[in-house]
Amino acid sequence: MDVINISKSEQVTQSNSANDIPLIELENLEKQYLMGNVPVDALCGVNLTVNHGEFLAILGPSGSGKSTMLNLIGALDKPSKGVVKIDGVNLTTLNNSQLARIRQRIGFVFQFFNLIPRLNARESVELPLSIQGISRSERRKKAEHLLETVGLKDRIEHKPAELSGGERQRVAIARALANEPNFLLLDEPTGKIDSKTAKDLMTLISNLNKEEGVTMIMITHDERIAKYASRQIHLLDGKIVKEVSK
């Protein structure tokens, strides 16, 4: 593992993009929120490139802009300035309907699970497939297979309230994988579960990255969790201040 500064990392990403379009490119990304009339700078000129198959961890103190950045990558929010490109497509040029279609190719996993309480595990995983208009029988088959993959074979009919935190997060991961996404965005996936369960969950995420080649972009506070990643970036006050690659 070696520590490199930002300018060096830019050189690396540039050399990578020469032969292959990177999965994600952030160029001078800025995001400003308005707190009443007072502008709050959440991101101040972030440049980042993520390649296919990477496992990137985003670290940084609370309020440093990690979630803001992830939401921009996930097309959930629009930047104040700068560009987000996914597979070379500039998101700022897309309309709402096109952005929705981009989101169909992204898997989200949130700290608070964000499962719909009335849906059981299978229905939760089926939901993104249903949104894409996939037939009932096909999505059922796929959902059950995915739940098996994340180790929830016996919890298929369970509602979120009937599942532990770790199990809920597995449902969320299965749901995020349902669309066969280009990449997974994970916002503190282990934030609300104990360290033993978190370790199992990280093994799952890490295996999905290594074996299935799913690109992972994960926010975490926890250095031990961040170790599963192949690359780490550290945010502070809306800027990338440190980058570490394995």
Added chain:
Amino acid sequence: MKLLDIISFGFNAIRRKKVRNSLAIMGVAIGIAAIISLSALGGGFQDMVDLQFQRGFSSDTLIITTRGIDFFLPESDFEMYINDTDAIEGLEHVQRASAQMQRACLVEIGNYSFQLNVIGIDYQKYAQLYPDTFVAANGTIPAVFDNETVVIGNGIYNPWTNGTFTGFIGDNLNVTWITRNGTFIKAKSYNATVDAILERIGAISIGGPTDSSVFIPIEQAEEFFETSVADIILVQLDTDDEEIINQVAREIELLFSEQIQVVIPSALLNAISTIIVSIELFLAAVAMISLVVAGVGIMNIMLTTILERTREIGILKSLGMQNHAVLLIFLAESLIIGFLGALTGIALGWLLAVALGEFGIGDFIAQSLSGTFVGQLVIMPVVTTTLILNSIAFALVVSTIFGLYPAWRASRLKPVDALRYE
């Protein structure tokens, strides 16, 4: 997203909030039930009025009465006599005039006794005036005058329409009339023989025979009731031309120095229809208002739902759901509420109409309109397929109108804001 999946998603959500959504459904159901029962009863009543137009009612007759139907004018004590018919028959276009006298009497037949209207009429003229209803079902209406004869309405013979008969042709019928002789109260009675039972008439009758009347010859009435004063005089013209009817009515009024009232039955029936139409319109307006209230209820519930499910909307959008699909999901929920409300309302309204019909709304209306007991009168509620389909369509339109704004708001939420919502 497939339409069927949108609907089942909405249905699933509605099932989770049973109490709240049941209340919204009931709101719609009440409005629809009002519309269904009103239209069903209104339709039934209209059918009955139409029937009345078809039978038991002559468009070429006039009814002369001394009793005002105007509440605000002082009552005249002017009296008509039975033989005033001669003068009326002298008028042009008048075919015949028939005097009628009626008293409430105690009527005993077999083991039963009833308080009924005993009507003194000229059988021959009356049969000509009402050829469709003054018709014997059993026996014959006597052609020659006879003191002891009596003709009864079908309702007296068969009052409960269940096969229990009070008496038959040739049976004795006792008429008791209570009157005053100075300060004394005196009961007069006499025995008559049932010579004819009329066919069932059913509908309300204006001037004509009813199922619960007892008919005795006018000469007998004159003697028994000890008066020659006629209560009403029925006049038949040789035309049903409205202009001539009005003109003759005017001539008759002048003949009696405007001390009498001439009622034109067709005009009266039209007036009743008009009243019913306006009552129906008024009630329809009430039903509309209740549906608007139900719509506001739907809107309220949907706004609450959307607030509660803001995070869910964020999730749906993060999973790539299009704005229009979000709109459809929530619109579908309002529509499901509206649809279930319509179905419940149709069932309730139908029951209500049948119940009101069975438990005598017909009698009630008929009594208040005619001022007398007219026998059993069942309004058959008319619930047509068109009525059902219209009610469903109407409920769906209401729920669309009031569900659109909340659904639109849901669809416009920004994904991050929705996901962040606590």
